[in-house]
Amino acid sequence: MNEAKTKALAHFERMHLIRAYEEKLVALQQAGTAAGTCTSVGQEAAAVGVVAALAPEDTILTNHRSAAHLLARGANPARMMAEVLGRATGYCKGKSGSLHISVKDLGVVLTSTIVGGELSLVTGVSLSKTMLHEPGITTVFFGDGASCEGIFHESLNLAALWKLPILYVAENNQWQAFVHRREAMAAEQVVAHAAPYGIPGRSVDGNDVEAVHAAARQAAEVVRTTQRPYLLEVLTYRLRGHFEPDDQAYVDREELARWQARDPIRLLADRLRERDGVEAHELALVAERARARIEDAAAFALASPMPDAAELTTDVYA
Amino acid sequence: MPTLTVFEAIDAAIAEELARDERVLMFGEGVATKRADLVARFGAGRVRNTPLAEAVIAGTAAGAAATGLRPVIDLLFAPFMTYSMDAIVNSAGKLRYISGGQFRFPMVAMAMTGAGWTVGAQHNHNNEAWFVHSPGIKVVMPSTAADFKGLLKAAIRDDNPVVFFVDMALGHVRGEVPDGEHVVPLGKAAVLRRGRDVTLVSYAKTVQHCLDAAAELATRGVSAEVIDLRTLKPLDEEAILASVRRTGRLVVVHEASKLCGVGAEIAALAGEQAYAALKGPIRRLAGPDAPAPSSHALEQAFVPQAAAIVDAALSTMPSVVAEPALS
Structure with a gap:
């Protein structure tokens, strides 16, 4: 099997795992079993393409729409689901819920859901790595919404001044909660803000996982060799609502249909069939395997105990 | 025992802690400008000027604290901390708990406040109760030169975020301050x-x-x-x-x-x-x-x-x- 096909199949499996995870949580929410989550449906290629370009020693900061980043990094979906369901076996002992899951052991640190919070923390994480002579770069995922926060500009300015090896990844998913990006952002693209700070950057089709991956590898290489920041913008679309449930009544039907036709998983499936000659039933098997794994994860989460009430006041102070 | 002003006592604590632990660093608006002696002694990496950007100063401190450094930041005047509230309250104060104890935030955020310099309400606002009311944060507000030194040293060594208020009217007040290792434990009146x-x-x-x-x-x-x-x-x-x-x-x-x-x-x-x-x-x-x-x-x-x-x-x-x- 050629290398591109092997890699594409790995991406495909990971993207399916993410989609299955999110869809399971949607189902659990609709059944009244889980609280609503901010899903990453439609943005799987952005997460998988970037995270696959990172090294184990690299560090990741993410935000409220983090499940794809965590699963792409290899987080255990069972412990993630347990966290969402408030169980003691969750990655954060049930104290995070879906919104701010961090997994320090995987290098996914300090997830903040204050939009832009991750941008204020990433400079410090990168500064630690630099001053403590630790290997690896630091990547931060944020959205077009966060780029409208003042902290985005403070972060870029400081990273440029202090020469911090940070890969900024703007996931421009066209939505800032319930407001379309066009209505809230004067610039057409987030990457436009990089040049004034002397930061190199580019934007890429965020629904094409191979394009994202190639761009992210190149960007990460620039950060590693220059030890300076880089801004990569992935142009994608939030296919579901801001959080579950959300009827998306405010979404333009034609725009949504256009992006649904460019569903990143469908695009990759087409490519695998047409370019690499993978049979449809093989792809179906991959999808089935992902769904089975998520069913196991949900079973683990649902069978896990709730935290003891004594946990209420632990972990407040070190 | 030497007699120092409160500001000198603060300087002594910072210099001693920078010397004691190489993970300690200090940054903020004008920190390197005002503390050129510390830059010369400890290097430009550990004593830094920053842009006028309190939000990212505090956020950088929180991110650095969670990943191995022990930052001290100077936010100048307490009302400026409104720009820093997200990093101090939502990040440093909560992310240890939210993460189920995966991180700790050994950082000190310093700010001046209090009547005495006629600077008015946007440089003088005794907002310490805001931080007392915020979980995960310790709050220190000393009154004597000796305590400024001893409590600041303890704050820098503490594994939690500490907001350290300096009543600016006390800045030039003198008092006896023990030389060297003088650490006053937090939480003791x-x-x-x-x-x-x-x-x-x-x-x-x-x-x-x-x-x-x-x-x-x-x-x-x-x-x-x-x-x-x-x-x-x-x-x-x-x-x-x-x-x-x-x-x-x-x-x-x-x-x-x-x-x-x-x-x-x-x-x-x-x-x-x-x-x-x-x-x-x-x-x-x-x-x-x-x-x-x-x-x-x-x-x-x-x-x-x-x-x-x-x-x-x-x-x-x-x-x-x-x-x-x-x-």
């Missing part, structure tokens, strides 16, 4: 004067006002105990309660506005846990629900002064009132 009849609890500049009031009260035959809280969180509840249980009377004094201030918590503490010992009403003397004025005259009117403290103390003990008490 100091009894600065022993007394039998009434407990005066305060912190920062109004501690001296309480000591002046106690001296005046002594001339009237009233023995006042003066407690300097030093740390507002963790609050030394035992020290307060032990004193109130002995004296049976409590006056709480601070410059910050009275409504939901630290004094309210102390009064409630005494009411809940030392009620049986109380012989008179609890009094609070605090600033008004008004922004801090600039005019020196108005600034001083904002701050509870010794004469008012004397009156308040006497009003808790009607039987010994020698003169009419003011409320």
Whole structure:
């Protein structure tokens, strides 16, 4: 099997795992079993393409729409689901819920859901790595919404001044909660803000996982060799609502249909069939395997105990 | 023992901790400019200037603290901390808990406040209660040069985020400060004067006002105990309660506005846990629900002064009132 096909199949499996995870949580929410989550449906290629370009020693900061980043990094979906369901076996002992899951052991640190919070923390994480002579770069995922926060500009300015090896990844998913990006952002693209700070950057089709991956590898290489920041913008679309449930009544039907036709998983499936000659039933098997794994994860989460009430006041102070 | 100003005591603590632990670093607006000696001694990497950007200064500190460094940041004046609130309150204060204990945030955020420099309400706002009310954060507000050094050293060594307030009126006040290793533990109040009849609890500049009031009260035959809280969180509840249980009377004094201030918590503490010992009403003397004025005259009117403290103390003990008490 050629290398591109092997890699594409790995991406495909990971993207399916993410989609299955999110869809399971949607189902659990609709059944009244889980609280609503901010899903990453439609943005799987952005997460998988970037995270696959990172090294184990690299560090990741993410935000409220983090499940794809965590699963792409290899987080255990069972412990993630347990966290969402408030169980003691969750990655954060049930104290995070879906919104701010961090997994320090995987290098996914300090997830903040204050939009832009991750941008204020990433400079410090990168500064630690630099001053403590630790290997690896630091990547931060944020959205077009966060780029409208003042902290985005403070972060870029400081990273440029202090020469911090940070890969900024703007996931421009066209939505800032319930407001379309066009209505809230004067610039057409987030990457436009990089040049004034002397930061190199580019934007890429965020629904094409191979394009994202190639761009992210190149960007990460620039950060590693220059030890300076880089801004990569992935142009994608939030296919579901801001959080579950959300009827998306405010979404333009034609725009949504256009992006649904460019569903990143469908695009990759087409490519695998047409370019690499993978049979449809093989792809179906991959999808089935992902769904089975998520069913196991949900079973683990649902069978896990709730935290003891004594946990209420632990972990407040070190 | 050398005599230092409060500012010199702070400088000494920072220099000593930079020398003691290479993970300690300091940054903020003008930090490197004002502390060129520390830049020369410890290098430009550990003593840094920053842009005028309080949000990312504090966020950078929180991110660095969680991943191995021990930053000290100078946010200059307490009202500027509104720009830093997300990083201090939502990140440093909460992400340890939210993450199920995966991270710790050993960082110190310093800021000046208090009447005395006529800088007005956007440079002077005693907002310490905001941080006391925020989980995961410790709050320190010393009154003596020795404590500024000892508490700052303890704050830098603490594994939690510490907001360290400097009452700017105390900056040039001198006091004896021990050389070298002098660490004052967080969470321990100091009894600065022993007394039998009434407990005066305060912190920062109004501690001296309480000591002046106690001296005046002594001339009237009233023995006042003066407690300097030093740390507002963790609050030394035992020290307060032990004193109130002995004296049976409590006056709480601070410059910050009275409504939901630290004094309210102390009064409630005494009411809940030392009620049986109380012989008179609890009094609070605090600033008004008004922004801090600039005019020196108005600034001083904002701050509870010794004469008012004397009156308040006497009003808790009607039987010994020698003169009419003011409320």
